[in-house]
Amino acid sequence: MSRSLNIFGLIALTLILAAAWIFYFLKEDVPKLYINELMANNLSCCPDTTAGRPEFDDWIEIYNAGRKPVDIGGMYFSQHRDSPLGYRIPNTNSSATTIQPGGFLLVWADGDIDQGELHLEFKLSHRGEFIGLFYNDGRTIDTLTFKQQNENISYGRAADGGNNWKEYALPTPGKSNQ
Ligand SMILES: [Ca+2]
Numbered sequence: 001m002s003r004s005l006n007i008f009g010l011i012a013l014t015l016i017l018a019a020a021w022i023f024y025f026l027k028e029d030v031p032k033l034y035i036n037e038l039m040a041n042n043l044s045c046c047p048d049t050t051a052g053r054p055e056f057d058d059w060i061e062i063y064n065a066g067r068k069p070v071d072i073g074g075m076y077f078s079q080h081r082d083s084p085l086g087y088r089i090p091n092t093n094s095s096a097t098t099i100q101p102g103g104f105l106l107v108w109a110d111g112d113i114d115q116g117e118l119h120l121e122f123k124l125s126h127r128g129e130f131i132g133l134f135y136n137d138g139r140t141i142d143t144l145t146f147k148q149q150n151e152n153i154s155y156g157r158a159a160d161g162g163n164n165w166k167e168y169a170l171p172t173p174g175k176s177n178q
């Protein structure tokens, strides 16, 4: 009796492990998106004109280094590493939230969520902080902890999607860093 129970237990355990293994390996990879450039101290650099007047808001540039278009609708931006499900980008307008391969998308960190899908509910601190982009299921896509930011100077990757960062006196919001 106990032996047959052990056998069934073993079979059940094997099936559970196999299912977990299949689930793990069939899960799609997170898209190859990068936080590519940001401005957390926008005094007069690059206005958000969504409201019909210039608003000098903070912004984050996302770069798609992958080979497929990626819709960030449904993904999350968070200022807390331990809470990836921060602000969820609405998935109501994919034409606005899709980034083409090799393309860039500007997201305003302005607290003006009534201004559309590309406006976060929080601003960036010019004193520096953590910022992360997380996949729909909470997996990490890209994160950055930046330091004190100077007025009208952006902080970006020296090459799009690259590992080195530098300050830019001539920011390139929505375009390749140079
Ligand atoms: Ca705004």
Ligand SMILES: [Ca+2]
Pocket: 036, 037, 061, 156, 171, 172, 173, 174, 175, 176, 177, 178
């Ligand atoms: Ca740029």
